[in-house]
Amino acid sequence: MNFLAALRVSSRAIRSNKVRSILTTLGIIIGVAAVISLVSLTQGANRMIEEQLTSLGGKSLFISPGKRGVGVQENAISLTADDADAIRELDIVQYVSPMIDAPEQVVWGNRNWFTVVVGTSPDFVFINDWYPDAGVFFNNKDVEKNENVCVLGRSVVSNLFGYRDPVGLTVRIGKDSFRVIGVMSSLGQTSGGRDQDDVALIPYTTFQKRILGTDALESISAAVSSPDDIPAAESRIRLVLREKNKLGKNEDDNFYIKSQMGVIDRIFAISNIMTVLLGSIASISLVVGGIGIMNIMLVSVGERTREIGIRMAVGAKGKDIMMQFLIEAVLLSLTGGVIGIAAGVLGSKIGSSFTGWKSVISPESILVSFCFAALIGIFFGIYPARKASKLDPIEALRYE
């Protein structure tokens, strides 16, 4: 018997028992749908984590003075604006901002609020992907001229001004008066419970002059355009700083560069494990679906013993019967696979609209589920098909 004829015979058998065929494939449908939607949702979640990590510093580097892991830093250099400028010279580096901070009292009228005052540069907003939502951030001119301007965090504003718009008003920070030129958008708390909006930002030059009294920096933040550039940027910055500090070959760095790379890699490793885990749990239902197919095929072989006898009586060989039932099983599981893929795509769309996660449906996961469904059809179809092919013609004909 040729394949096409066998295909026609098998598909007719499936169609002649529609309800049963659909119920049989239900297991495969659910299994494939579960695999597709779970994998696409976890991959979507990965994509979101990736984006959030990137915005949370996946592209940034922090340079601090001192040796890595050394608590008291005796021969620590202090970073300077010069260092920041040298780093800015590097092509790979997109943004650089010097950083200094100190706790200070901010006073407006008769109200005061204790907050963290940060001295930085206009690049700060790009490095942190954090922008003012009222007024403006200070510009390079303000930095050059060490202007007494400040941009406040939301918490400082609400504690000092209530609902009043502070832009244009003047506050006192330490002993000096500062004009409020902007208010940062609200970031909320970190996962550690720190209020990120409890901050006042001023030009670092002003900070050095008015608050610190020296031209030292506490640290330098820098950002590159893509997380992939981090390792290269790290080594370039290192070279520049070593040269500027005139470190000999055998001397250790007296500064250190920190990035989120390691953390990000680890988080991805974990979420990949989650994808595999969820995918394999869902595959168990595929196997269960396969057993369902085997069960129905066995019943079907029993019911159609006489048909098998008739076919053998007119010349069907064992392998013809085997092919007929195997194709039937594969056809069932593939039908289930196709419906399951459609259901899975739909399910992941629905799931993502409920959870707000992205769903990433990769062609690979569709291809893999399709092939897996076919394999299940073959694997669980072989036993019933073999059983059918081994029947004795006369006994099959006599079967009632």
Added chain:
Amino acid sequence: MGGNVIVTKDLHKVYKLGDTEVHALRGVSIDIKEGEFVSIMGSSGSGKSTFMNIIGCLDKPTSGNYYLDGSKVSEMEKDELADIRNRKIGFVFQSFNLLARTTAAENVELPMIYNNTPSRTRAERAFEALSRVGLRGREKHFPSQLSGGQQQRVAIARAIVNDPSIILADEPTGNLDTAMSGEIMEIFRSLNEQGKTIIIITHEHDIAENAERIVIFKDGSIIEEKSKNGRGAGAARTVPT
């Protein structure tokens, strides 16, 4: 008339049912010539069907030899037997054995599916075979939409569609009334006139009378043979057992 197409030598068939053994055949030897029309008679349980199934390569004897066209069937593999059933033998059953939910034409096409006849040729030959048994216009009917006689004619069409040289029929008219039986026997007669070897099992004498040779079974053995020269008249010959 040609040589012997069917030769059996001392066929035995024993069914084991637990501890008891049923001897369905106890040494059946017969020669059937090409183009012969043979009727097999005998009481119920005498082993007629058992014998026919062995001749038709559906079953194997417990012992003894069966030669078909000179080759030893009793030593053949399953697949070779399937091939013989497909090409050399057309089998007609008392209960028709048509596939339900499958049209008359598709039932007739069935044997051709298993020898890779191209689908166009299959359709043509099924149409021809159905015409030959007088069922033109019924090609698209399902067995349930046909009378018993018509179903049996579909079964005959299926048996002849691969143009086998031997047609075996186990009580082909057993489920049919007299008028229908007559029509069916007419078909067998004309097939025999075209040179096909025909063996029919029947309980009815007037059906058996269609054949030129009547073989009578009893308790698993052939106890009597009658042959006629031409139809109607003829001398009976008793074979001692």
